[in-house]
Amino acid sequence: MKKEYLILIALILILGAYLLFHKENKNNYVLPKIAKIDISKITGLVIAKKQIPIEFTKKEETWVVTDKEYPADSSSVENMLDTLKTLKLSALVSEKEDLKRYELDDENLILVKAMNGQKIVFEFTIGKTAPSFNHTFVRLASDKNIYHANGSFRSNFDKTLEDFRDKKVLEVEEEKNTN
Numbered sequence: 798m799k800k801e802y803l804i805l806i807a808l809i810l811i812l813g814a815y816l817l818f819h820k821e822n823k824n825n826y827v828l829p830k831i832a833k834i835d836i837s838k839i840t841g842l843v844i845a846k847k848q849i850p851i852e853f854t855k856k857e858e859t860w861v862v863t864d865k866e867y868p869a870d871s872s873s874v875e876n877m878l879d880t881l882k883t884l885k886l887s888a889l890v891s892e893k894e895d896l897k898r899y900e901l902d903d904e905n906l907i908l909v910k911a912m913n914g915q916k917i918v919f920e921f922t923i924g925k926t927a928p929s930f931n932h933t934f935v936r937l938a939s940d941k942n943i944y945h946a947n948g949s950f951r952s953n954f955d956k957t958l959e960d961f962r963d964k965k966v967l968e969v970e971e972e973k974n975t976n
Contacts, residue, residue, distance in 0.1 A: 828886045836878045841912035868963040876953040888945040899934040900925035
């Protein structure tokens with residue numbers, strides 16, 4: 798009977814040690830670090846979907862869109878720049894190139910390039926928003942893997958040229974009464 802108790806105690810100790818030292822939620826991969834993007838040095842943005850790419854250029858302190866230099870909607874540009882500034886990867890989603898599933902295929906993806914002059918500072922593609930609405934599927938230009946990026950930001954980039962244009966025609970300032 799004593800031999801059975803010793804075996805039982807040994808099994809309990811072994812299983813207890815296993816449960817104590819085994820970590821189930823351990824990541825077996827390292828996420829790529831995205832270098833901090835200084836948005837003050839960005840002089841151009843290119844947003845390309847299956848249609849013609851939409852090009853933004855910074856002229857002095859304002860943004861213009863396309864080669865016709867239409868004024869760009871400042872809030873739309875600020876939203877895109879904020880996304881670039883705060884972009885952070887949170888998880889590896891897939892190492893397979895199952896692009897259609899994450900809407901990163903040629904038909905659905907949005908290609909984003911941040912430029913400083915003619916030099917590409919940062920480039921990535923945007924897929925669909927994750928079902929949790931807290932993440933967006935992205936793929937870095939230099940990487941074939943698909944990642945979760947924090948935030949739901951596809952809508953900031955998924956617009957037409959008309960949506961990006963500033964629609965303000967005339968601005969009238971009210972005179973202040975000096976009486």
